[in-house]
Ligand SMILES: Cc1cc2nc3c(=O)[nH]c(=O)nc-3n(C[C@H](O)[C@H](O)[C@H](O)COP(=O)(O)OP(=O)(O)OC[C@H]3O[C@@H](n4cnc5c(N)ncnc54)[C@H](O)[C@@H]3O)c2cc1C
Ligand SMILES: Cc1cc2nc3c(=O)[nH]c(=O)nc-3n(C[C@H](O)[C@H](O)[C@H](O)COP(=O)(O)O)c2cc1C
């Protein structure tokens with residue numbers, strides 16, 4: 001059930017330069033939200049900028065009726081959003097989209113985030129630890145200071161591995177390289193050690209398109225499966241305008257268009273057709 | 276009949292507000308936010324004979340007080356539409372207007388014939404003005420002779436109300452309107468989007484996957500009001516006015532210029548309740564100004580101009 005609500009800002013903090021965590025009072029949205037869904041957020045009351053901005057649900061506090069967003073200032077809309085103060089009202093539409101699936105069994109779960117891609121994965125990892133399921137979480141950023149949510153994710157009981165482009169912490173290189181290295185290890189994280197058995201698992205990915213494309217390739221090469229959260233420019237956010245098309249396999253060797261806003265934003269790794 | 280009720284050709288609308296094709300899907304998308312029964316009519320996404328995959332992405336770019344889109348008429352084709360979307364819409368007390376588009380005159384004739392046999396269609400909006408397809412589309416809309424030919428082909432294949440949707444991308448919209456009226460159109464709708472483009476100065480490339488797209492939203496409203504104004508003076512057909520309507524006052528501006536009904540498009544993306552907010556606002560305006568019927572306002576600004 002999706003709604004349009006005028007939500008009051010509880011608080012907003014700059015968690016890192018140019019990155020904000022915005023807490024909104026929206027009890028119905030908090031109650032309905034699932035990890036991987038997003039809100040379509042109005043960034044002002046004038047006609048310029050005109051459109052809403054899609055922002056993932058970062059976490060919810062159902063008791064307090066709060067929804068939190070974690071976003072990077074990327075342009076005019078998000079810059080306007082970053083000026084909101086406690087008590088201000090924001091018009092939000094949501095929760096929208098399909099969200100991540102929760103693992104059914106006890107398979108190895110990996111969460112791989114590039115940059116701000118950690119925002120929706122945090123909500124997912126919270127629900128996962130609620131199910132007593134521990135994941136291996138790989139976070140990537142340009143440098144150490146730009147990694148977000150590391151301690152919060154550790155506090156949920158998950159294992160965290162880091163990658164930075166400049167090597168200031170963790171693996172020097174991309175988070176997908178790190179995933180690939182890890183996936184090729186001949187060990188099984190749980191159960192008896194068997195050198196012949198290859199590691200398998202299910203991967204949840206979110207980040208920039210270029211990273212997700214590489215991640216999907218690495219997931220498939222290593223015989224894993226998984227799902228990724230895609231981004232596309234949106235008009236309506238609710239499936240009506242067909243602006244947010246992405247390509248998925250049609251089962252006949254070709255592709256068909258789906259809507260990131262309604263059919264996604266989360267799609268199976270095996271189905272996404274990359275340009 | 277309430278003071279808000281209007282007639283467009285053979286279609287009686289309980290109020291003058293409908294949806295602009297392509298901005299409202301096939302209806303169910305907005306059902307969580309508004310009661311579809313409140314709409315005067317629904318105009319659905321453009322339909323073609325065969326399914327169309329649409330254009331490459333990006334398909335949308337925000338511009339000052341507007342958007343450029345190049346969806347490329349992605350749609351499931353007329354057969355699927357009749358099977359899957361019409362039954363849903365038939366559950367509402369709502370005239371359904373189907374927007375049709377083709378690459379040839381025969382395509383339009385075929386679409387009209389198929390929809391004539393389908394239950395639950397009140398009228399056809401003939402899109403001769405889409406800037407986002409290579410063949411057909413706007414070419415028909417910018418040539419008065421072709422526009423008339425398409426109109427005749429559609430009229431010959433249907434008894435339903437035929438509304439021809441005009442393009443603003445022409446030298447004289449009045450010329451096209453006159454020819455289409457002579458060819459038997461029951462009503463006109465205007466305007467479709469204005470051809471435009473945007474370039475990313477960082478990558479030095481056009482932003483839209485299709486390079487060019489159609490401009491809509493508040494930025495185009497003055498152009499649309501002008502088009503309605505000019506056509507109302509010369510052609511005696513009901514007009515569905517659209518282009519950048521965001522508020523009840525915007526809708527009234529079109530009605531005062533000569534529109535019998537209005538369509539809300541891009542505004543739905545900003546406010547999914549825009550249609551009903553506009554209906555409520557028009558109703559309040561009538562009550563506050565003591566106007567009994569919306570008909571008193573249609574074209575009223577012409578009486579006040581010198
Ligand atoms: C499903 C989804 C979830 C998202 N979740 C988050 C999140 O949790 N945190 C976060 O920081 N960012 C998130 N994004 C990206 C965010 O939507 C963009 O950064 C934002 O729209 C930029 O707006 P702007 O006005 O600041 O930038 P501008 O570049 O000025 O925006 C211009 C236009 O392009 C669109 N646009 C620009 N970049 C993107 C993008 N990457 N994806 C989609 N549209 C874009 C804008 O919406 C706007 O219409 C998400 C995107 C999607 C599709
Ligand atoms: C995303 C989008 C898709 C559209 N698709 C169609 C279409 O399929 N057929 C059509 O005749 N017009 C289409 N239009 C044009 C609108 O129906 C309308 O004429 C135009 O957008 C001006 O109104 P507005 O400014 O209120 O949006 C589309 C417009 C948008 C923004």
Ligand code: FES
Nearest residue numbers: 235237241242261
């Ligand atoms: S944004 Fe309109 S269909 Fe996805």
